[in-house]
Amino acid sequence: MPEPLSPSxxxxxxxxxxxxxxxxxxxxxWGFKRNQGRVWALLYLRGQALSAAQIQHGLAxxxxxxxxxVRELEHWGVLRRVRRGSDRTWRFxxxxxxxxxxxxxxxxxxxxxxSRVTADLARAEALVRQDRAATxxxxxxxxxxxxxxRATEHALDVFRRTAHLDAAPVVEALVGAPASVRRRxxxxxxxxEG
Amino acid sequence: MPEPLSPSxxxxxxxxxxxxxxxxxxxxxWGFKRNQGRVWALLYLRGQALSAAQIQHGLAxxxxxxxxxVRELEHWGVLRRVRRGSDRTWRFxxxxxxxxxxxxxxxxxxxxxxSRVTADLARAEALVRQDRAATxxxxxxxxxxxxxxRATEHALDVFRRTAHLDAAPVVEALVGAPASVRRRxxxxxxxxEG
DNA sequence: GGATAGGTTCACGGGGTCCTGAACCTCGTG
DNA sequence: CACGAGGTTCAGGACCCCGTGAACCTATCC
Numbered sequence: 266m267p268e269p270l271s272p273s274x275x276x277x278x279x280x281x282x283x284x285x286x287x288x289x290x291x292x293x294x295w296g297f298k299r300n301q302g303r304v305w306a307l308l309y310l311r312g313q314a315l316s317a318a319q320i321q322h323g324l325a326x327x328x329x330x331x332x333x334x335v336r337e338l339e340h341w342g343v344l345r346r347v348r349r350g351s352d353r354t355w356r357f358x359x360x361x362x363x364x365x366x367x368x369x370x371x372x373x374x375x376x377x378x379x380s381r382v383t384a385d386l387a388r389a390e391a392l393v394r395q396d397r398a399a400t401x402x403x404x405x406x407x408x409x410x411x412x413x414x415r416a417t418e419h420a421l422d423v424f425r426r427t428a429h430l431d432a433a434p435v436v437e438a439l440v441g442a443p444a445s446v447r448r449r450x451x452x453x454x455x456x457x458e459g
Numbered sequence: 460m461p462e463p464l465s466p467s468x469x470x471x472x473x474x475x476x477x478x479x480x481x482x483x484x485x486x487x488x489w490g491f492k493r494n495q496g497r498v499w500a501l502l503y504l505r506g507q508a509l510s511a512a513q514i515q516h517g518l519a520x521x522x523x524x525x526x527x528x529v530r531e532l533e534h535w536g537v538l539r540r541v542r543r544g545s546d547r548t549w550r551f552x553x554x555x556x557x558x559x560x561x562x563x564x565x566x567x568x569x570x571x572x573x574s575r576v577t578a579d580l581a582r583a584e585a586l587v588r589q590d591r592a593a594t595x596x597x598x599x600x601x602x603x604x605x606x607x608x609r610a611t612e613h614a615l616d617v618f619r620r621t622a623h624l625d626a627a628p629v630v631e632a633l634v635g636a637p638a639s640v641r642r643r644x645x646x647x648x649x650x651x652e653g
Numbered sequence: 654g655g656a657t658a659g660g661t662t663c664a665c666g667g668g669g670t671c672c673t674g675a676a677c678c679t680c681g682t683g
Numbered sequence: 684c685a686c687g688a689g690g691t692t693c694a695g696g697a698c699c700c701c702g703t704g705a706a707c708c709t710a711t712c713c
Contacts, residue, residue, distance in 0.1 A: 278593070280586035284604060287579040291608075294490070294572055298701070310600055317660075327703050332661055353711070354659060367611070378488055385481040392474035399472070406504055410478060413557045414485075492671070511690075521673050526691055547681070548689060654713100661708075670699085678691070683684100
């Protein structure tokens, strides 16, 4: 039996709290809801599918919030909604491939925001190029701004690919691997940035 | 005389508006105030030191907001406060090295948030290691979480170094360089580039 | 059908962030 | 000294995001 998650007694081990809040903080930083991070972390740490009620009580959330949060996480592909046997209640389990998660987030960000901004700057650069009132210096500055945007886009791409590379397999491998192996892997990952 | 910035007539060229808002959007995405980005972009595009009043009218801000915004940007090292000659009013000019700016932001983020989270996860991992009630699987999961955090830290570092590398010199070089050179640089940087 | 548990939706309120506008401070200068 | 321009601070308000809690929907079982 999977420990009924004691609704009244939140006697959670200290390490779980630490991990939950850490993930919540990171997720919040990336512009999502803190509780989305906490839900994912809870599921990941427990390593099994939990019902909405268990999540709700485990994290002291309301019924409504839980419903919304799991739907959002599911939409992000961060959670799977499963039904077991003849049980008619949904259970949720964490996506296991952590890096797939990170990549998905980055791709979304890159797609929606960064590239849109780059496009706007490209338009601005085209306009200033035609503007007879603009001095060469001004044109150069707009051009440099656009170049910065492109560089950022590129760097994000490198970041994403790097994260991809030393992710799923490597992260697994790193756990408990001897220091020598870790160093070799790290060096390999460093080469991939070129 | 540096163009009085026409307080009543906001007849700004379209490209300037585009650039201003683009930068504002990016800055806002990174967790800062939209207007901080707009102020910096205005100063950068104008390429000269502007007074607080000019900024205020140029961006349709209040006196108070302007004062706060420039102080914050100054604190970030993103603009310089200068006094010219016997003029007793402050003027502000944009930091020219764009990448220094980006790097500073990333370093701050890395320093305050990412590493703090990593530390928390490290504590959690130490605790779960001692917890006799924890199964080996749980310990492994916490360990994997910590590994993810470390990988993220590493990736951010790569990002930062990459941004640093092809930044200042390369960005400058790219401006106005012939297409053939641009393509070679782009290939070197590992990007297809349309 | 009625009862009940699981699940969703939504109006509302708390809390946070940012801006405004006015009071206030501080120096030069007449 | 008084005045005024430049600059700062701060209370108030607008706005937005998120969670609550209750109403509502739906399916299963008796």
